[in-house]
Amino acid sequence: MSAIELFHVYNERQTIEAFFKTCKEVYGIKNLRTSKFYGIYGFLWLVFITHNLITLMKNTTFNLSKLQNMGVQALIKKLGNISARVIELRDTIEIVLPSLSEIAKSFVEALQPKYV
Structure with a gap:
């Protein structure tokens, strides 16, 4: 490999390594209770889906709120x-939050329907 190709391969490895480190700390991968291939495979898919949904919410629903700049963890x-x-x-669903902290208030405000 050329130096440029090696740089890109190594850089991609760092990205996945950082993702797995985040998964261990945030999503509890290090506490996985199975050693079976399909158990691990299924769990990782759930983690990937969860991470993508949280990222999507940050970039869409939370994009104008204080939550947009918060990290996933x-x-x-x-x-x-x-x-x-x-x-x-x-015809509706009611969500009752017993005590509203500042972050809970930001969450509720971000979820409110927006009308033009």
Whole structure:
């Protein structure tokens, strides 16, 4: 390989290594309780889907809120600890948050429908 090709191959490796480090710290991959191939395979797919959905929410729904600049780890740790009660009504769903911290308020505001 040329020096340029080697640089790009190594750089791609660093990207996936950083992703797996994040997955271990944020999504709990290091606590995986199976050594079976399909168990690991399925778990990794769920992690990839979760990560992509959180990234999508940050770039779309949260793009005009304080949450847009938060890291994935901070979002998971802070929003994941908020307890809520979900009430299904006839035509709507009501989400009751018992105590609204500053981050919970930002989350609720970001989820509000926007009208033109």
